[in-house]
Amino acid sequence: MKIERLSQDKIRIFLTFDDLLERGIQKDDMWREIPKVHELFSEMMDQAYSELGFDASGPLAVEVFALPAQGMVVIVTRGKAESQHNEHTDPDEDSDEDVYEMEVTLEQSDVLMYAFRDFEDVISVSNHLFSAGLSEDGRLYNYKGNWILAFDPAGTEPAKTHAVIALLAEYGDATSVTKAVLEEYGKVIISAGAVREICTHFKP
Structure with a gap:
């Protein structure tokens, strides 16, 4: 997994097919809402924070590109966070869960x-x-x-x-x-x- 900063609010993550297989994820799984994909995304955001200081709080636009015989590129763009975070803290909410507001775009690239x-x-x-x-x-x-x-x-x-x-x-x-x-x-x-x-x- 390689992570690169494109701008202050945008990063690019390159996942090889080996990265996906190690986590038990098939290429087609990236198109589905399943826990393993959410875990992978949380791992990517943790790594982005530790390597680049990229804070993934607030709304995120996520673009996923599938590349032939190479892997996948995930581009994450951070939107402007709302200043109403306190309203979202619910004592019944599972605090162990990382919740990201994501708008995901999936594209298959044959290039x-x-x-x-x-x-x-x-x-x-x-x-x-x-x-x-x-x-x-x-x-x-x-x-x-x-x-x-x-x-x-x-x-x-x-x-x-x-x-x-x-x-x-x-x-x-x-x-x-x-x-x-x-x-x-x-x-x-x-x-x-x-x-x-x-x-x-x-x-x-």
């Missing part, structure tokens, strides 16, 4: 995102993808000192998608960054046909 520290690795993987006939497409971003290749595998046969993932994983690392974050905080280097463009201008 493949891989980060590379060196541009040489981007050149190498692009040439492999191109020569193997796996892809000519993709978008290239620069974000926090890393190069990020993003692919939309919609309509691609699963075997081909797995082959693309295998090559990307050989040279880079699956990243928890979402397309929305990249477009807001990163820099678009090549907006379409990145693999073809890179292979045209660079040789490994």
Whole structure:
């Protein structure tokens, strides 16, 4: 579980599928109201507080993005807390329970995102993808000192998608960054046909 602060009132949490399995949670469970998911959320908020000092009291907007073959990204935005906390203290209420006011948005993202520290690795993987006939497409971003290749595998046969993932994983690392974050905080280097463009201008 990795936690990163995006702004004073917003954090991003990356959960691998191993993180979920360790807690007995399946990917599809994140779409359901079950105690295990609430426990996971409480654990995430405790870790966010201890690591970043992020106080999760008050209303929270929670966005959950499922990423293919990588894990899940949870973006938590803290709203303005109401100044009526005393009215909510009920002596009969179970004080051991952490109660969060959450507005949850769930999205399934099929975008493949891989980060590379060196541009040489981007050149190498692009040439492999191109020569193997796996892809000519993709978008290239620069974000926090890393190069990020993003692919939309919609309509691609699963075997081909797995082959693309295998090559990307050989040279880079699956990243928890979402397309929305990249477009807001990163820099678009090549907006379409990145693999073809890179292979045209660079040789490994």
